[in-house]
Amino acid sequence: MAQDRAAHIKQHLPAPVVSLARPIVRGAVYGLHRTRQTVRAGRRAVQLWKKELFLRYRLTPWGARMFAMLGQARAPRDAWRRRAMARSVAANDTAVRMAQSKGYVLLDPAQLTGLDQVLQTCRGLFDAKVAALEPVNGRDVERKRGFLRNILTNDDLKAHPELVSFALSDQLLGAVSAYLGTIPHLNRVDLLYSVPRAGDTLEASQLFHLDPEGLTQAKVFINIFDVGDAEGPFTFIPADESQRLVQEISARRTRAGVPVVGRYGDDEIAELGGAPAIVSVRGAAGSGVLVDTCRCLHCGSRVRPGSFRLCLYIQYCTSREQGNVFDVRSFANDPVRFKAVEQSRHSVGARIAAPHQMQ
Numbered sequence: 372m373a374q375d376r377a378a379h380i381k382q383h384l385p386a387p388v389v390s391l392a393r394p395i396v397r398g399a400v401y402g403l404h405r406t407r408q409t410v411r412a413g414r415r416a417v418q419l420w421k422k423e424l425f426l427r428y429r430l431t432p433w434g435a436r437m438f439a440m441l442g443q444a445r446a447p448r449d450a451w452r453r454r455a456m457a458r459s460v461a462a463n464d465t466a467v468r469m470a471q472s473k474g475y476v477l478l479d480p481a482q483l484t485g486l487d488q489v490l491q492t493c494r495g496l497f498d499a500k501v502a503a504l505e506p507v508n509g510r511d512v513e514r515k516r517g518f519l520r521n522i523l524t525n526d527d528l529k530a531h532p533e534l535v536s537f538a539l540s541d542q543l544l545g546a547v548s549a550y551l552g553t554i555p556h557l558n559r560v561d562l563l564y565s566v567p568r569a570g571d572t573l574e575a576s577q578l579f580h581l582d583p584e585g586l587t588q589a590k591v592f593i594n595i596f597d598v599g600d601a602e603g604p605f606t607f608i609p610a611d612e613s614q615r616l617v618q619e620i621s622a623r624r625t626r627a628g629v630p631v632v633g634r635y636g637d638d639e640i641a642e643l644g645g646a647p648a649i650v651s652v653r654g655a656a657g658s659g660v661l662v663d664t665c666r667c668l669h670c671g672s673r674v675r676p677g678s679f680r681l682c683l684y685i686q687y688c689t690s691r692e693q694g695n696v697f698d699v700r701s702f703a704n705d706p707v708r709f710k711a712v713e714q715s716r717h718s719v720g721a722r723i724a725a726p727h728q729m730q
């Protein structure tokens with residue numbers, strides 16, 4: 372229709388006008404396109420700059436205070452309710468506690484109610500799903516997807532509510548809420564399946580890094596089968612030592628004019644005396660850790676040929692992220708758990724990547 376009209380106008384206009392108008396119209400369309408591209412690029416640059424600023428300064432005492440205040444100012448009533456609820460859920464069970472200065476607690480399988488059933492469910496799901504995992508092709512073979520896969524879907528979680536109940540148990544939710552001082556957003560419940568990576572180098576989350584979501588968060592890693600060095604255990608550095616290392620590495624990198632935020636090589640950690648503080652979560656099935664991956668440098672999945680690792684992975688965030696979609700309605704009569712999962716409604720239709728991590 373619009374084309375017919377344009378042809379009609381063209382027919383009735385004198386030829387010199389048409390030949391003059393054509394470049395003007397083309398120029399205007401091109402100009403509009405370039406302006407849009409420039410605005411988009413500008414927006415992206417501002418986002419990146421904000422992210423870099425956040426990641427760089429969130430570990431400084433003043434930065435942490437400022438970003439925390441900004442976060443609370445966005446939804447003060449919600450922040451207040453979450454703090455009040457956190458105090459009550461934390462009081463329900465005090466068996467598991469993360470030390471504030473260290474940012475982690477090693478989990479004692481004997482203390483976790485329902486763990487045996489959870490391990491059984493995880494093994495069953497793994498057996499049922501592992502053969503059907505899509506093969507990884509092309510450039511992905513050497514990237515994160517080539518060695519670390521997340522294998523549960525929202526439907527799996529719906530079919531196995533015991534996994535979400537475990538994540539929201541008084542023990543785990545209580546420990547996390549006591550540490551974070553708020554009811555967190557339960558963001559992910561998944562099985563992480565790690566296999567040996569093609570190539571000789573270490574990549575992505577195999578290198579020490581801090582997670583980018585929020586100022587602070589907590590993750591559970593529970594080994595579903597026995598894990599030794601060959602299985603590439605989850606490995607981390609306690610928060611106080613991580614803070615010292617990151618500050619020293621940042622100062623060094625700033626002097627050398629190289630990007631400050633990113634991943635850290637084992638050599639960089641060792642040169643600054645960080646190696647003795649490294650903790651590797653090896654152990655029998657059921658061993659695990661609850662750890663703040665925003666404050667504790669960590670890495671993992673350095674799986675040796677012929678081995679694999681399977682972990683139950685639970686992520687509790689203080690920031691609003693895209694993760695699983697939980698059955699929110701099933702918590703309608705439980706205000707605390709409802710608070711922990713309500714944000715997940717915003718993840719409907721979202722793609723979930725293997726563990727979020729520093730890009």
Ligand SMILES: O=C(O)CCC(=O)C(=O)O
Binds near residue numbers: 565576726727
């Ligand atoms: O594979 C691992 O153990 C590390 C996972 C990781 O870096 C993360 O979840 O942030």
